[in-house]
Amino acid sequence: MSTLLHVCCAPCLVFPALEFERHGIDFTGYFHNPNIHPYREFKKRLQAVQELALQRRYKMLYDKDYGLIGFLQAVVFKESKRCRFCYRSRLEKTALLALSGDFDSFSSTLLYSKYQNHEEIVFQAKQVESNLTIPFHYRDFRSGWQQGIDESIAANLYRQSYCGCIYSEQERYDNRLKKRLKKDRISDV
Ligand code: SF4
Known part of the structure; x- marks a missing residue:
């Protein structure tokens, strides 16, 4: 079983990678994040993933293009709904690459973060799964929140x-x- 794992950043990769290794799941990471701005921040996060992957010998694919213009064009006038697009576009690209690369499924390190909208990520991933007919490998990585933080600090990751x-x-x-x-938000309630 091989999974193409979308990687949003190095700290969020730490725990999902440990989980996959623990369960004997063969995975390849895929860094694709046109949502990271500005340019120097994008480079820092990309570099941190490269460092971690090198340290731990993870298989990785990288989209090194800085996607500011395309991202802004896609969300302009819909800024309050931008996270939906942000999740969907990254998951879709990962699933398409998984299909063309003969992976059995796709997943994402976004499922690790307590700060992301977990339910929305799962909803978007399920839609991608059904549209593209490739299984979404779901795991709730949030259980390893503290372990991921501790290990990313110990590894001196950005x-x-x-x-x-x-x-x-x-x-x-x-x-x-x-x-x-x-x-x-209060007046919306
Ligand atoms: S998930 Fe939402 S807040 Fe985070 S980068 Fe994407 S659009 Fe911005």
């Missing part, structure tokens, strides 16, 4: 402080925006 896109960078650091978003 650990980012925001999700990836320029919108998420503003949401992380702009206190006025944070307050506004919080207020909007």
Whole structure:
């Protein structure tokens, strides 16, 4: 059984890779993240995955193109729904590559993060599975949240402080925006 595992970043790869090894699942990682901005941040995260893969001898495929323009064109005027597109496009590309590369299934390290919308990722992956007829290898990697953090610190990996896109960078650091978003959420209830 071989899985093409979409890799969003190095810290999120640590625990899923251990899990797959523990269960004897042959996997190849695939770094494809047009959602990571700006350019120097993209390069840092790519480099961190390369370092980890080299240290631990993981099989990897890399999409090294910086995807800012295409990403922004796809989400403009739909910014509040951008995560849906972000998950779907990365999962779809992984599944297509898995099909053409003779993998049995596809999966994603996005399933490790407690900060991502887990249910939405699973929903999008199931749609890709049914459209492209390649199995989605589901695992809830969130059980290894702390282990992944501890090991990524011990391995001295670069650990980012925001999700990836320029919108998420503003949401992380702009206190006025944070307050506004919080207020909007409360008034939505
Ligand atoms: S917040 Fe994260 S998941 Fe959502 S669009 Fe930005 S990078 Fe993608």
